[in-house]
Amino acid sequence: MAYLYIESGIMSQERRVLIDARGLACPGPITEIVKAYRNAKNGDVLEVWATDPGFKPDVEAWIKRTGNQLLELREEKDKIVAVIKVTAKK
DSSP states (O other): OOEEEEEEOSSSSOEEEEEEETTOOTTHHHHHHHHHHHTOOTTOEEEEEEOOTTHHHHHHHHHHHHTOEEEEEEEOSSOEEEEEEOOOOO
16 A cells, blocks of 8 residues: 655645555556646656556656656665656646
């Protein structure tokens, strides 16, 4: 199960949402992104932690399909981290 932690910026309207999708297999991490995206606004940042090796190409495809911005995609020792800026909400 993934958990969402929301931090509101004191000096801005930006929200940062941490999506912990470690341990979830495909399509779990993308499903959790979609859930958080439904409540997001343009300018919000979604940081996703995943362990599924298929997550990297999946998140790149989701970004391409939705038109949002991938700020960072990196592999750490124990997880893959994607940082997404919401830019395509209408």
